[in-house]
Amino acid sequence: MMDLRKYIEEGKSSSAYLKEALNQPVRWYPYTKEVFKMAEKEDKPILIDIGASWCHWCHVMDEESYSDPEIARFLNENFICVKVDRDEMPNIDRKYQEAISALTGEGGWPLTVFALPNGEAFYGGTYFPKEEKFGKPAFMKVLKAVLDSFKKEREKTEAIAEEIKKNLENKFVMGEPNPEMLKKALDSILAIADPVYGGFGFGQKFPMPTAVRFLLNMRDRFNDSLKFADQTLEEMFAGGIHDHIFGGFFRYTVDREWTIPHFEKIVYENGELLITYSIAYRCFGRKIFRLASEGIVDFLEKFLKADLGFYTSVDADFRGEEGGFYTYSFEELKDVLDDLELKAFKFFYNVSEAGNFRGKNHLRIDASVDTVAEEMGISVQDLEEILSSGREKLRRYRYRLKDELKIDKSVYTSYTSIVNSGLIYFGLIFENDTEYAIKNAEKLLSDRFHDILMRRDGMEGLLEDYAFTISMLVDCYTATLSEKYLDYAKELAEIGIKEFYRNNGFYDGDDPASINDLSHRSAVSQMIQNLITLGIYFMETRYSEIAERVLKSYAGLGHGLFDAGYLLSLQSYFRPMVVESDLSELRRLRKYINHNVILKEGKNSICLGDRCMICDETELEKFLREALNVSSKFRGL
Structure with missing residues (x-):
């Protein structure tokens, strides 16, 4: 049986997250069919750890628990332990996220899954501490309870797993699509809108770029959708979720006010946000939305550009400190900035000796340029030049340490396709050159598409690789008006239908693919839209009919914030332009x-x-x- 070390040595994965696990005393295995056969033969439960190299709490659990000799010994004796990179295998991540969410209401990373030898989950959670804290039990206590349940209450454990499986198989709720669904979904989204700080909900905040994009494409009686999209994107731009020094956006903030983020930066999320902010600029003509878009492009180029496309992520941790690359002590600010710049930063970004994150300062805009300029007795133009000069000094000061950042240098087809689409939107809306994005797309296609599409070297493409590559090719057509890109898109669509479409839906392996968006639009909704678009271009009724069948398969669900991609597809279905x-x-x-x-x-x-x-x-x-x-x-x- 091939363990994780041999799996990586033979070039079957280049995942940074999996490579980090090689130094742990736990005997890890990759997620393969052979693992489940071994678990059945040895009649052991399976522990599946799902995470990513950018995930701070994944590192914490690795260091606390999976590096502990006693815990490792217990795991090696009693469990088959499997490590999964959620960016490498997003379909596996989504499957178990939905299973654990259905069971416990929890989700996120690290995802800790306990499964039967056949791979069906019966218990799990997210981060489990080594010692009891945060209202969570100690990890060893959890492991012993799970093992006890597996050995002594096997029938009950198997019944739980079967119930979860049945629940997840019921993803299709048939219905008849109608335009009224868009209005109801809009009401549902606005019902959980935060009227004070923008965004959705009243606790930690995620950007939800697909949902905001839907709002930008809707018009209601009082323009509430547009007003709220404008407010949300402005608050995000001002907030700490936005990197004011290097551009781009962090994954989410831990607070309602968008102040303190989890400091990981993910390529696909920034690709989607590039599309959304570019469209927002077209809707409102606001300078801050242009600056946000330009900042994303700058971040992608300076930190994530690879020869073939774009790397996956930048880790939250730096020199063992969460957010260390993006936060500044007051002493550092005094050393780097001149007196006038420091004064402006105090007013504009509210920097202080106490700081706002573990004694350091994480920048967020705290006042308007008009207010600060008046307070300092200077013009707005002078203030903006002073702030720009200060940001540039901090950029140079910190950028020299860039090579110490942990960057996951995996290049996945779907994620690079999302970014290339974002660059095309950016180029066309701001009337910049799109040739760079087109060349990126052509290079990706040339390397990854030969009879079938590859997700990465040695790994066949998933549904999302086909969905987002086809979308990228349609965008390439829009940028160039060259029909060769549509021909490529059609060729990929045919393979995608053959590989993933059955029973009026799209499948990832044996399971129906979820319609819900995560950090980016769902692959199903993107594929529906692709088929609607290609059906119109090629006057191919078969594509339109498949798209309609899949839309119907999900039409009976309640729709809103978490499946905004489906709503975008509905717009394309009812009102293509x-x-x-x-x-x-x-x-x-x-x-x-x-x-x-x-x-x-x-x-x-x-x-x-x-x-x-x-x-x-x-x-x-x-x-x-x-x-x-x-x-x-x-x-x-």
């Missing part, structure tokens, strides 16, 4: 790139859903601007 014109006019209209905008060469016309109109070039643009909630500040008319 098909614009026909000559190539020169289409090139001019590319800045209106959107999930439901389809550009085709032909006579001047636009079809909104089932309503088509012949119109001149001015009318074409006017219709698009109105339909996409475009600001009058955004150039065009």
Whole structure:
């Protein structure tokens, strides 16, 4: 049986998270079919640890428990221990996240799963401390209880696992899609909107870029969806979830006010946010949304650019300290900044000797430039130059230590595709060059697609790799108007249908794929939209029919915040915007790139859903601007 060390030595994984486990005394195995056969032969329960190299609490549990000789000895004697990188195997992560959430209401990373020898979960949680704290039992106590349950109450344990399995198999709730679902979903999302700080809920805050993108594409009676999207993106830009020095966004904040994040930075989340902030700039014409977009691009280029695409993540920890790369002691600020810059930072970012995170300062905007300029007796322009100078000094001061950051240098097809789509949106909306993104996409396709699509070297593509690569190729078409990208997209769609579509749904392995979005849009909803789009481009009714069947499979569910990608697909289904014109006019209209905008060469016309109109070039643009909630500040008319 191949253990984790041999698995990595033979090049079957390049995961940074798995490599980190090689120094632990636990005898880890990779997630393979052979592991379950071994567990059945030895009749042992399976411990599945699911995490990522960027995850702070994964490192804590690794150091506290999996590096402890006594715990390791107990695990090695009584369990088959499996290590999974959630970025390498997001389908496995999602399967067990849903299982443990259904059982305990918990989710996140590290995910600690206890499974029968056949791999079906019967208990689990997230972080378990070595000693009892945070209201959680000691890990050894949990292990002994789980083992006792497995050995002495086997029938009951198997019944729990079977119940969880049945619950998760019931993902399809059939219904008939109708436009009213969009309005109900919007009401559901706005019902949990935080009216004070933006975002969703009243505790820790996640960016939820797909949900915000949905709000930007809706229009209700009082424009509440647009107003709230604007507020949320502004609060995020000002908050500590935004890296004010290096650009980009952290994964989430631990508080309602967006102040203190968990300091990991993930490539796919920033790719989705690049799309959302670019669209927001088109909707509102606000400078801060342009700055947010430019900052994301800068972060991706300086920290995550790889030869083939983009690396996966930057770890939260630096020199053994959570957030150490992004926080500054007051002494450091005094040493790096001049007196005027330090004064401006005190007013604008509220830096202090006490700090706001473990005695250090994590930057968040605490006042408006107008207020601070007045307080300092200078012009707004002078203040912005002073702040910019201070940020640049801090950037240079910290960037020299960049090589000490732990960066997961795995390059996954789906994540790089999301980023390439973001770069195309950014390029077209801000009228920058998209050639760089197109070359990235072509290089990725050339390396990863030969008869089948690969997720990485040695690993076949998952549903999400097909879904996001097809979407990227459609975006490449929008940027270039070259139909070769649509032909590639169609070829991949055919393989994706053959590999993943059955029983009116898309499957990841034996399980129906979830419609819920996580840190990025769900692969199912993206695939639905791809088929709607390709069906229109190629006048291929089979694609449209498959998309409709899958939409129906989920239509009976309640929809809202966690499946906003499905709602975007519904918009494409009910109201695609098909614009026909000559190539020169289409090139001019590319800045209106959107999930439901389809550009085709032909006579001047636009079809909104089932309503088509012949119109001149001015009318074409006017219709698009109105339909996409475009600001009058955004150039065009």
